[in-house]
Amino acid sequence: MASLDSRGLPLSTSSDLAVERYRTGVDLLLSAWPGAAEALDEATTADPEFGLAHAARARLHAIRSEPAEARARIAAASEAVAHNGSARERSHVEVLSLAIHGQPARALDRALAHLDDWPRDALVLSLPLGAFGLFAFSGMADHDQARVDLCEHHARHYGDDDWWFVTYRGWSHAENGALEHGRALAQRGFELRRENANAAPALSHALHEAGAGEEAERLIKGWLPTYDRSGPLHGHIAWHAALVALDRGDTGRALALYGEHVQPSVSKGMPINIVSDATSFLWHLQAYGHEVPAGLWQAAAAYAAPAFPKAGIAFADAHVAILEASAGDRAAVGRRVAALAALAFAEADYAGCVHRLRPVAREVVRIGGSGAQREMVEEMLLLALMRSGEAAEAHALLDRRLHRRPSLRDTRWLSQLAA
Template identity: 65%
Template structure:
């Protein structure tokens, strides 16, 4: 009996149970829902030669930054697929192998070519998509548009009731500025599968970009209790609620969400999310004029110490620069800036000169030298998109520039930036700032 994945692609296993567990595992992986590892382990137990199950397990290990386990699993997948795999399965394993090895540029090229032949291979399509996907971290300034183009190129291959594709397509449109369309697509996809953390996450983004912060808070408050704390997006989705609380001027509410869900001691999230969420939330609190409780910066600095020690990953570098500046670790900040500058000069830093500029501007901001912060950050503001992540995540850099402009007395520039932001996304905080500098 031939077996297939959830979207009708053949899979090379003779075991009914292995195929069933594999389909369940991929569903859970694409939904960022707990249990994917167990399901994939069950598929492998039922058929130890099932290459795609080993490959998916490798992907899950890689998402958790479990590098050794990821390499072991993808090596086993390659061994198995060489014996029994189809052309599609061999290509599938090859793409994941490149991604797991950190060879992002060839992984992206190979993934795009693969999808031209097998667009319904959802696990491979997921790799270029998302805030932390291969496109987002490619250094391209047009990665938001590129994700939309990719989704639209392959939309014909997916049914209207495909919950994963609907959410992924919606998120791409939202991040690219088509918020109404993105929100509608996301809401439809999420309605098809509520046990879907990627759906709740994408809808939180859509509501943020739509200026619907209170709706985002209500969504998250109602949905998050049903998502196990072991879920990798639990803390990050709560971070979105904390942003909404800050938007409406409730720092105590934001800190309460941080304490319960976001801080390193309480979350099981990905290290990249834990560090960037905590750093950006605490930085925003400080920039907005709110006190950061004692010990919180030290806590995230201790957690972050083993991670991203080597410069070269622009999104992480920017946040590690903010962390060093906020905690007064000038030596760490300057060492990272020097390393990043060297990578820029060598032409090997994907996001380019904007990354060391963010780190230098953060130091100036923390030192209270707002004029210097503006001089550094203003010329590269249009390039911040190149560090990847989402609009909501990158906004911390724009906020830094805006606050520096206001504090430096650059009223006309601050007003112009606020007008642009309010046109793009209604924000009660920006409206308050606009009224303050106009009065």
């Protein structure tokens, strides 16, 4: 077996088993599919000096919010490639090491430079992409466009048949407003590899943005049973379906999906997904005029507290602030940047909420995440405007939303505003 990865790049190992397990492990990692850890561990067992296998395992630890394990693995990778690694492998490990050691700006710069030399290094290309990637969490206002530009710059190196690249290219276009093109690409990525948990939400996001919520719900209903509950995006994909059910008024179905797949006590996802999904669902449930069942706010806040004990990640801070405010924890909420607006809304001080959110509403994109995840903040401002008597401004905000993406949710807000 030639020592090449899945995209034809040389690997510094003479072990056929290590190569095969590495290829499998990286593909499982890039598809957010169970089994990646086991495959990569088998690769390093077959060749303990195989640096890139250690690096991929470090990346998986980082995704799972296991920083100590990630640092230990990337240290092993760095040592291995220093003694037995190509220039590409040393650069690959350096990029991952910067990201793992909390230097995202340097990691982004090095990743972009690395990709100019080795554009088919998919694991490095994955770092700037996605809702929680280096672009999204850079603080850039135009990170949606930056992802599209990066994908288009390297598209000729991947073509139309690389399931991973086509999926992320489609998601990037859909997030940036090119819904028809993005949806078509995401659909192709999904068809190329259905055992790809990044394709299902990519297509669901595109459908959501196009106002095709019921189609997204059918997609998820048919696909989710094929994805093991241990998969890191299982709960997040169910969250999409729960919001669609809530939109069409099926509160029982929405709560059942939340209880079975999304709430912190059952989800096996990444902490940032668990916190943001729980917050978004419970907030929308309440905003739509339904009572949140006793204990759900408090349970979500109890999970979030040790997962994000201090402020630092703006996307997480915004969601944790809403959880803490809604759970009535005034002491905790003061630690978060978004605390005062969230607390004002939770305490029905809608004018105060407007006062705090209005100046920053157009900058919310800077916190990262996807459009579907960020819209809760915009909707908080919309509801606060309605309830504080600022009808003209509420109409203007709603008109902008409807122009951008008509949906059942916007129709709901329109009927509330008319009332």
